[in-house]
Amino acid sequence: MKFLNRLRKFPFLAWLWFLLGALYFVLPLLATFEFSLSWDPAVPFKAYQRAFEDVRFWRSFIASNVFAVITIIACIILVVPTAYWIRLRLPQARRIVEFITLMPFVVPAIILVFGLIRVYSTPFTIPFTNIVFMQALTQFKAGTNILIVAGYMVLAMPYMYRSVDTGMRTVDILTLTEAAQSLGASWFVIITRVILPNIRSALLSGALLTFAIVVGEVILASFLGVNAFGPYLFLLGQHRAYEPAALSFVSFLLTWIAMGMIQLVTGGQNQTAGGH
Amino acid sequence: MSYLSISNVTKQFGDTVVVDNFNLEIGKGEFVSFLGPSGCGKTTTLRMVAGFENPTSGKILLDGADITDKAPNQRNVGMIFQSYALFPNMTVAQNIGFGLKVRKEADAVVKQRVSEMISLINLEAHANKYPYQLSGGQQQRVSLARALAIRPQVLLLDEPLSALDAKIRVSLRSEIRSIQKSLGITAIFVTHDQEEALSISDRIVVMNAGEMEQVGTPFEIYNFPKTRFVANFVGSLNTADAEVVDTAKGLVSVDGVQFTSAEGTKGRNKGDKVKVAIRPERFSFATQQHKDNVVDAIIENITFLGSVVRIQIKIGNTSFNMDTFNNPFLELPKIGSKQQVTCSKEAVLVLDE
Numbered sequence: 304m305k306f307l308n309r310l311r312k313f314p315f316l317a318w319l320w321f322l323l324g325a326l327y328f329v330l331p332l333l334a335t336f337e338f339s340l341s342w343d344p345a346v347p348f349k350a351y352q353r354a355f356e357d358v359r360f361w362r363s364f365i366a367s368n369v370f371a372v373i374t375i376i377a378c379i380i381l382v383v384p385t386a387y388w389i390r391l392r393l394p395q396a397r398r399i400v401e402f403i404t405l406m407p408f409v410v411p412a413i414i415l416v417f418g419l420i421r422v423y424s425t426p427f428t429i430p431f432t433n434i435v436f437m438q439a440l441t442q443f444k445a446g447t448n449i450l451i452v453a454g455y456m457v458l459a460m461p462y463m464y465r466s467v468d469t470g471m472r473t474v475d476i477l478t479l480t481e482a483a484q485s486l487g488a489s490w491f492v493i494i495t496r497v498i499l500p501n502i503r504s505a506l507l508s509g510a511l512l513t514f515a516i517v518v519g520e521v522i523l524a525s526f527l528g529v530n531a532f533g534p535y536l537f538l539l540g541q542h543r544a545y546e547p548a549a550l551s552f553v554s555f556l557l558t559w560i561a562m563g564m565i566q567l568v569t570g571g572q573n574q575t576a577g578g579h
Numbered sequence: 580m581s582y583l584s585i586s587n588v589t590k591q592f593g594d595t596v597v598v599d600n601f602n603l604e605i606g607k608g609e610f611v612s613f614l615g616p617s618g619c620g621k622t623t624t625l626r627m628v629a630g631f632e633n634p635t636s637g638k639i640l641l642d643g644a645d646i647t648d649k650a651p652n653q654r655n656v657g658m659i660f661q662s663y664a665l666f667p668n669m670t671v672a673q674n675i676g677f678g679l680k681v682r683k684e685a686d687a688v689v690k691q692r693v694s695e696m697i698s699l700i701n702l703e704a705h706a707n708k709y710p711y712q713l714s715g716g717q718q719q720r721v722s723l724a725r726a727l728a729i730r731p732q733v734l735l736l737d738e739p740l741s742a743l744d745a746k747i748r749v750s751l752r753s754e755i756r757s758i759q760k761s762l763g764i765t766a767i768f769v770t771h772d773q774e775e776a777l778s779i780s781d782r783i784v785v786m787n788a789g790e791m792e793q794v795g796t797p798f799e800i801y802n803f804p805k806t807r808f809v810a811n812f813v814g815s816l817n818t819a820d821a822e823v824v825d826t827a828k829g830l831v832s833v834d835g836v837q838f839t840s841a842e843g844t845k846g847r848n849k850g851d852k853v854k855v856a857i858r859p860e861r862f863s864f865a866t867q868q869h870k871d872n873v874v875d876a877i878i879e880n881i882t883f884l885g886s887v888v889r890i891q892i893k894i895g896n897t898s899f900n901m902d903t904f905n906n907p908f909l910e911l912p913k914i915g916s917k918q919q920v921t922c923s924k925e926a927v928l929v930l931d932e
């Protein structure tokens with residue numbers, strides 16, 4: 304009897320959908336993993352060995368990670384004060400900004416990169432003269448790096464803005480700001496000691512999404528001629544069979560580890576956000 | 580000498596005047612309540628004192644200094660919010676110490692003051708808990724301690740008890756009052772609950788639609804309301820249409836039944852249409868000793884309200900409420916029976932229509 308009762312309460316349908324969804328994500332991953340092991344049955348991790356031996360892998364992977372970190376920092380510096388100010392003082396601008404953050408979804412990356420190249424491939428002159436005060440950004444390495452980070456920021460902005468904005472909605476940012484102000488806090492103190500700590504989980508998820516976008520990005524990097532991980536993986540995929548599978552699997556694992564870490568770090572935070 | 584002076588303060592949002600020519604002098608250590616219905620401008624006035632809104636015109640002086648245009652973080656004013664507004668990422672002790680840390684007080688001073696404050700609000704056992712681990716009442720006490728820790732010149736409380744349940748509300752309001760008295764701190768308390776305002780204030784400002792209706796002690800506000808709005812809003816009140824009968828004797832008539840009013844009908848003429856207002860608790864059943872305002876009434880209905888019994892009576896064609904204290908030996912008249920009821924001359928207020 305008891306067993307039957309429990310059986311009746313068991314949410315079969317929910318679990319069925321969950322299993323189907325899980326299969327949808329896990330099967331391709333398993334297939335990739337299986338394939339990456341099948342190069343040489345005698346040396347099961349041969350594909351991984353080969354991939355990690357390649358200097359170009361390390362160079363591009365590290366470069367992409369550095370780009371990701373810089374993009375995340377720049378994005379946070381740009382997005383947090385913006386989202387904060389809009390919630391605080393310009394709620395009527397919310398719609399406009401939300402529309403702007405949708406642009407990267409509408410405008411393909413290829414258009415973005417051609418636009419960047421067109422605008423920044425000519426030197427900057429002081430208006431109405433021929434005096435050049437800056438070389439064209441596409442002409443030197445640091446310039447290209449600036450361009451690519453700027454491009455990544457555009458691509459990452461929707462994710463960053465939306466997670467930060469949602470994070471600010473869950474804590475009552477307006478009242479907390481006023482409470483801090485009446486206690487004598489300056490804007491800097493309010494942002495660093497009150498706002499940022501309370502949107503930590505939102506920042507982390509925004510940062511993770513940004514990271515995933517930057518490390519996997521192909522179009523911007525190849526057209527700007529930057530040796531990033533995306534183009535490397537793409538090239539590798541055209542010439543090799545097993546190493547790309549191994550590397551894809553590794554990047555998947557990395558992402559999952561990062562997600563697990565966010566769950567760990569923010570697990571205690573979710574409760575504090577509610578207030579009561 | 581007033582300590583906080585709000586003079587001729589007006590606040591407009593766009594074209595709507597939300598606070599209209601507000602004038603108030605508050606003495607040091609005084610506890611003043613702003614009382615009024617929703618949307619009458621209480622919060623806006625309080626926020627102008629805190630610095631979160633700028634007056635459209637007028638001046639605010641605190642201890643002689645003009646603070647009208649000072650930023651909120653330069654004012655040394657403590658603020659308590661209805662939603663507690665504790666920092667979720669900080670413990671009770673860190674919340675209370677926040678204002679002192681911001682002021683760059685020495686660690687020893689912060690520690691000392693925080694522990695003083697924690698014992699003031701009796702939360703010693705909870706110093707290292709986070710806000711979400713506390714009940715609403717405890718959170719609001721932390722918020723009180725946090726505001727008091729910086730030794731503010733004025734404490735502003737915006738409906739601090741509204742989110743709490745009835746029992747806690749009553750106990751916390753007397754706790755707030757006793758802490759305020761013992762520290763001698765000047766306080767403004769915003770509420771739309773008249774009982775709250777009456778029970779804890781030195782003075783009450785009754786507001787209506789952006790204007791001050793009356794300023795006075797709870798006793799004055801309750802017993803001598805100056806306007807019909809105040810009479811109606813504070814306490815419950817019977818009002819009835821009436822006509823002036825005799826200006827010399829202060830006689831008015833309600834549906835032909837005559838009442839004498841102690842304050843008289845000065846400045847009015849015989850035959851003027853007025854309103855009479857009588858509080859329910861001022862009515863009682865008449866005995867032989869009663870001479871003034873003894874009138875016939877029909878008992879229409881009887882309702883138990885706990886400590887009070889509310890009896891609905893009909894005088895002439897008008898219904899009135901009459902309150903008497905409940906006790907087990909109370910002999911209540913039958914519904915539909917005819918009784919003589921009375922009220923003193925002082926209880927009859929004559930108001931403009």
Ligand SMILES: Nc1ncnc2c1ncn2[C@@H]1O[C@H](COP(=O)(O)OP(=O)(O)OP(=O)(O)O)[C@@H](O)[C@H]1O
Pocket residue numbers: 592597615616617618619620621622623624771
């Ligand atoms: N920032 C604002 N912009 C426009 N109108 C506002 C603004 N803040 C308040 N008001 C208006 O001012 C009026 C008074 O608001 P206020 O918050 O002072 O009322 P209140 O007396 O505190 O009411 P409640 O008891 O509901 O809190 C309201 O009609 C409100 O709509």
Ligand SMILES: [Mg+2]
Pocket residue numbers: 621622623737
């Ligand atoms: Mg209000």
